[in-house]
Amino acid sequence: MRKIDFIVIHCTATPQDTPPEAIQQYWIVYLKWKSPGYHYLIDKSGTVLQLAAEDRICNGVAGYNASSIHVSYIGGVDANNKPIDNRTIAQQETMRILVSRLKQQYPKAQIQGHRDFPFVKKACPCFDARKEFSDL
Numbered sequence: 001m002r003k004i005d006f007i008v009i010h011c012t013a014t015p016q017d018t019p020p021e022a023i024q025q026y027w028i029v030y031l032k033w034k035s036p037g038y039h040y041l042i043d044k045s046g047t048v049l050q051l052a053a054e055d056r057i058c059n060g061v062a063g064y065n066a067s068s069i070h071v072s073y074i075g076g077v078d079a080n081n082k083p084i085d086n087r088t089i090a091q092q093e094t095m096r097i098l099v100s101r102l103k104q105q106y107p108k109a110q111i112q113g114h115r116d117f118p119f120v121k122k123a124c125p126c127f128d129a130r131k132e133f134s135d136l
C-alpha cells in the first residue's frame with residue numbers, strides 16, 4: 001500500500017458534457033502521460049469512474065503524486081472558459097460519499113483542493129475543498 005498524505009480535489013476545467021474518453025485521450029495524446037490525471041472522475045450525472053487503482057500513482061499535482069489520491073469532477077469552467085464551481089447536485093453528493101469513504105480508508109490524509117498546494121496558479125477545483133470537507 002502507498003502512504004496517502006493527500007486526498008486532492010480537482011475539476012477537469014472542461015465543459016460539463018465532456019466525455020471521459022476525450023479527457024483520457026488528451027492525457028495520452030497531447031500530454032504523453034503514461035498514467036491518468038486522476039484516480040476518480042465524477043460525471044455530471046454523479047457517476048464515478050475509476051481510472052486507476054488507488055495503489056497507482058496519478059498525475060494530479062506535480063511533486064505530490066506519490067502520496068496523493070486524486071478525485072475530479074467533470075466541469076469547472078463556464079461558457080467563456082472562466083473558472084466556476086458548476087458541480088451538479090449529483091456530483092456534489094457523489095463527491096461527498098467518495099471523499100468520506102477515502103478519508104475513512106486513509107484517516108491521516110488531508111483533504112484539499114489542487115489550488116491549495118504551494119505555487120499552484122490554477123483555480124482548480126473552483127471551490128474551497130478544505131472548508132467543504134472540514135467535517136470529515
Ligand SMILES: [Zn+2]
Binds near residue numbers: 114
Ligand atoms: Zn487540478
